[in-house]
Amino acid sequence: MDAFAAQSPALPLAVALSGGADSTALLLACAARWPGQIEAWHVHHGLQAAADDFERHCAALCQRLGVPLHVRRVDARAAAGQSPEDAARRHRYQSFDALALAKPAREAIKTVVIAQHADDQVETMLLALSRGAGLPGLAAMPARWRRGGVDYARPLLDVPGAVIRAWLRARGESWVEDPTNADERLTRNRIRARLLPALDAVFPAFRATFARSARHAAEAQAILNEVAAQDLAVCGQPPRLKALQALPAPRRANVLRHWLGRAHAQTPSSAQLAELQSQIVAATTRGHRIGLKVGNGQVQRQGDVVVWVPAARAAEAVPSAS
Numbered sequence: 001m002d003a004f005a006a007q008s009p010a011l012p013l014a015v016a017l018s019g020g021a022d023s024t025a026l027l028l029a030c031a032a033r034w035p036g037q038i039e040a041w042h043v044h045h046g047l048q049a050a051a052d053d054f055e056r057h058c059a060a061l062c063q064r065l066g067v068p069l070h071v072r073r074v075d076a077r078a079a080a081g082q083s084p085e086d087a088a089r090r091h092r093y094q095s096f097d098a099l100a101l102a103k104p105a106r107e108a109i110k111t112v113v114i115a116q117h118a119d120d121q122v123e124t125m126l127l128a129l130s131r132g133a134g135l136p137g138l139a140a141m142p143a144r145w146r147r148g149g150v151d152y153a154r155p156l157l158d159v160p161g162a163v164i165r166a167w168l169r170a171r172g173e174s175w176v177e178d179p180t181n182a183d184e185r186l187t188r189n190r191i192r193a194r195l196l197p198a199l200d201a202v203f204p205a206f207r208a209t210f211a212r213s214a215r216h217a218a219e220a221q222a223i224l225n226e227v228a229a230q231d232l233a234v235c236g237q238p239p240r241l242k243a244l245q246a247l248p249a250p251r252r253a254n255v256l257r258h259w260l261g262r263a264h265a266q267t268p269s270s271a272q273l274a275e276l277q278s279q280i281v282a283a284t285t286r287g288h289r290i291g292l293k294v295g296n297g298q299v300q301r302q303g304d305v306v307v308w309v310p311a312a313r314a315a316e317a318v319p320s321a322s
């Protein structure tokens with residue numbers, strides 16, 4: 001299991017250690033490969049009774065390996081309308097940001113490694129497909145990205161989960177089993193328990209082929225982002241109505257999505273984008289208004305341009321037309 005064969009990460013490196021099988025294996029592999037250059041980061045979510053077991057396992061493992069362990073405690077309870085997994089992930093990355101900042105520059109961690117594997121990637125793609133996601137969703141999890149001046153990597157992304165567990169067992173290593181993994185009320189767990197065995201039976205190479213599709217989707221999305229940036233430069237910010245009307249429909253959708261995402265952190269649904277497109281195309285005279293609720297605000301026409309205004313200001317200006 002040489003997860004770093006393709007590219008050596010910048011050191012020193014932190015392993016995001018949950019105490020589960022995958023990150024336990026990743027820590028063991030990293031500590032053997034780069035002794036003295038590794039530390040472990042553990043986030044105590046405080047969500048389940050098992051959280052203390054996870055922390056104890058991490059502490060014992062790190063002590064045995066001589067790896068410094070940094071633990072952060074968070075209250076990762078989900079806000080209204082937020083899934084518990086999303087809340088935990090958000091708190092986790094905020095903790096990683098804080099841990100990355102906690103060091104003086106000369107000792108700064110250069111790379112953080114996360115232990116998601118090939119099965120996790122397939123599950124993420126299937127979840128995206130089930131929601132009718134576009135390319136960004138189908139691209140699933142990137143193998144590398146940058147956040148807060150630190151490189152993040154998922155070196156196990158091509159390794160099947162069963163290979164990781166077999167590797168641990170062969171070494172007599174233990175880990176903590178997350179009790180929620182068996183809970184089939186969670187869609188991801190149903191996918192793991194029911195769909196992956198079926199896929200294995202029909203398409204034995206599905207992990208590799210799905211991963212290839214995810215990479216194709218990520219590459220195609222990168223090109224679409226470039227085209228959108230170029231089109232937005234031509235349309236201006238906020239975009240001019242006439243310039244938007246001159247674009248073919250798929251490129252107009254692409255640039256609108258890009259503009260709303262980058263400039264306003266809003267993600268329109270497919271239905272909203274289709275409605276916005278028809279309002280833009282129909283606005284051929286000065287008198288035509290545009291008004292459509294998107295996220296927590298509204299897209300409106302202001303003279304020659306299209307703007308997005310937050311809900312409070314939208315209410316003052318134009319009555320909602322959506």
Ligand SMILES: Nc1ncnc2c1ncn2[C@@H]1O[C@H](COP(=O)(O)OP(=O)(O)OP(=O)(O)O)[C@@H](O)[C@H]1O
Binds near residue numbers: 041043116
């Ligand atoms: N509490 C945590 N503290 C630090 N890192 C975490 C924590 N939870 C998850 N991670 C990191 O994020 C990755 C994905 O988390 P996820 O919850 O999807 O998997 P997991 O089942 O906990 O994985 P693992 O088998 O490694 O524990 C983990 O492999 C680990 O690298």
